[in-house]
Amino acid sequence: MSARPISLGIMLHGAGGHMNSWKHPAGPADASVNLDFYVSQARKAEEAGIAFAFVADGLYINEKSIPHFLNRFEPLTILSALAVATRKIGMAGTVSTSYSDPFTVARQFASLDLISGGRAGWNVVTTPLEGTALNYSRPHPEHALRYEIADEYLAVTQGLWDSWDDDAVIRDRQTGQFFDPAKLHALNHKGRFFEVAGPLNAPRSKQGQPVIFQAGSSDAGIVLAGKYADAVFTHSPSLEETRDFTTRVKDAAVAHGRSRDDVKIYPGIGPVVAETREAAEAKYHAIRALLTLDEALAYLGRYFDHHDFSQYDPDAPFPDLGEIGRNSFRSTTDRIKAEAREKGLTLREVALATATPRPTFIGTGAEVAEKMIGWIDAGASDGFILGFPVAAEGLEDFIRLVIPELEARGRYSRDLPGETLRDHLGLPFKVSRHAGPQAQARAARG
């Protein structure tokens, strides 16, 4: 096995991934709208050599939503702010192709890419949450349609990003020539969902185009990733499942004429680390204790159309729910049902484990580092996105305890290799579709 360095991203999601992380004393309770906290997390991550910050998103809340979704920054604005507060770390954010306009989104990411000096990334999502339609004066497109829209949307966006050749803008004060019209390309896209003439009113960036992340894991999601994605954000249920997923995405890339290395896989993991295994377990239990049983039952209910689980005896076996849960979370609800059945779990056990899942990566710094290396060496992924249950504590522990262990094993460097997000991810500069065959070939050789 090659000794590839471990590449890391970090979720910036307020107080953390745990629904009650705001209650944990390690960070501010208002973290999800606290600029200073975002800046400090991004700077700590940057100093530690983490390649990119990653901001998830959602476009619909109601009074039952989990706390850190209720009040949060919008991704493009917070990333633009963080770009100025940092120098090297990548800036990736989530925007839905089901509820936005490609011209606007292409522009905003192009602008972020300029502001950050080539560090922008877009996490393309199709929005599973039906309620979103209630905020956007239109019906919620169903799953297959969402992916058909996303496909055309990405073709438009990437086309717009190549409006200006890298040397199109001349700005010759002597001759008065501002640009070379032969190097400006209108898109003139007319498709099933979009008609976009272009050109975009923004140039290409230091990395060519923003990095495309993708985060859908259905068959349609994998096809989309194979076609367009530079990186994929996915779950991390186990090494084997993640490796299977990785293989499928890389196969899909090859099926689209790309190489296996053109798309990097980043499972999200939420390590809980301490000096000893027992101390790590204690940390996990402190996180679990942020939640009452009632809150855990309500959390579980979110996946099942807010089904009222408080009506059951929590210590009886997990109830038979029949059709309940055949919704957009179905892959999750099916897994919950199956696991409860197979392991004979009670409702209490299912609720607590769903609301505060036991981290796949838990233990001492050495243990977590070894496990991460194991995943990389087994080909399960190219790196990881760190989404700590409690952000403030998690990042500090990780930097203090895991990174030195990765360094000691020669598998991590705090010096990011280049300047752009593509550099950090080991991806080449994105050559324009309008570049000559030589430039294309040079890029293909890497």
Place this chain on the structure above:
Amino acid sequence: MSARPISLGIMLHGAGGHMNSWKHPAGPADASVNLDFYVSQARKAEEAGIAFAFVADGLYINEKSIPHFLNRFEPLTILSALAVATRKIGMAGTVSTSYSDPFTVARQFASLDLISGGRAGWNVVTTPLEGTALNYSRPHPEHALRYEIADEYLAVTQGLWDSWDDDAVIRDRQTGQFFDPAKLHALNHKGRFFEVAGPLNAPRSKQGQPVIFQAGSSDAGIVLAGKYADAVFTHSPSLEETRDFTTRVKDAAVAHGRSRDDVKIYPGIGPVVAETREAAEAKYHAIRALLTLDEALAYLGRYFDHHDFSQYDPDAPFPDLGEIGRNSFRSTTDRIKAEAREKGLTLREVALATATPRPTFIGTGAEVAEKMIGWIDAGASDGFILGFPVAAEGLEDFIRLVIPELEARGRYSRDLPGETLRDHLGLPFKVSRHAGPQAQARAARG
């Protein structure tokens, strides 16, 4: 007359308002996509006590567009970046209600308002440029319809901004209560153009809501401003015309149950200032010389559907254009035609004066300062937005030569009075529509 202090904003528009400002040696040629230049202009303005930065915008270009429109930052992203690079100066940006979604725009401005600590402003425009439709897969709404959409759009946006009462989010770690559900308000808007349930996933800011700027000057635009605007950005053809406009906007505010002081008028001016009157004239001529006659003819053509003016003798009287120019720029083209006829101008004179209009405010620092004070004291406006033909030179000259003269006359302070953009504009905190009658009354008393 009261000795009201002069309130100022500054346009950040790359190298400047003149179409060939990029050729002027005072600043970088790539200013419109140069973050360092934007940061330095914003910081200089902030140090000089300028109340807000203002970013205009457009959503359509073609190869005939003027240079600084071809490549530019997108307003929300650049303002979010500048918010972190500054501490007090307001951050106002243009977004069109004809080509965006109210939920997204409400969120992005709410997020900018949080990031900046209550310094956000939104310049609401309806987009006159028909070509925009070519980038947005939809027909261009005509003038009246655009304003009907804008009206409903603003009702939705301001409704969303009041989703959370100021004391709705509690975050009590002891009791586990994150928020008070009685203080969270869904909007449930169902109108002619929009259906938006809400609530917004962002809290109100330090200034309550972002400031609403408006920049349309038709009757419909004035009605919209009277109903919603906190500030209006307008032209400055002459003191008398601007005073008339100001009177009409304030009348419209009164007609909507607001006070004359609730809406502040900011004409855009592009002062050219130097140590002597002659030196100021020389500066104006240097700016005029940035343009050839051919370029001036092409610039003129932009207002007349790209009519080819090079077919005429430039030194003959301005040609009779008949119906040409009866387009979305009609108020401008009518003025150009009338002035040419009345003053018996040649095509060359019209073209040069249109492409590089003689500034209304030109002269020594004292002369420009006196004139500005004259406008304020005559009730023509509440302040000015500085849009220098050449940004780098203009701001430096203005700070060096005009501000000291305003200060010497007791009409300007470099200390901004408060923290938020509303503070800077002399507007009260925006009380929530859901606040009790006492809070509303307190706010009305100011």
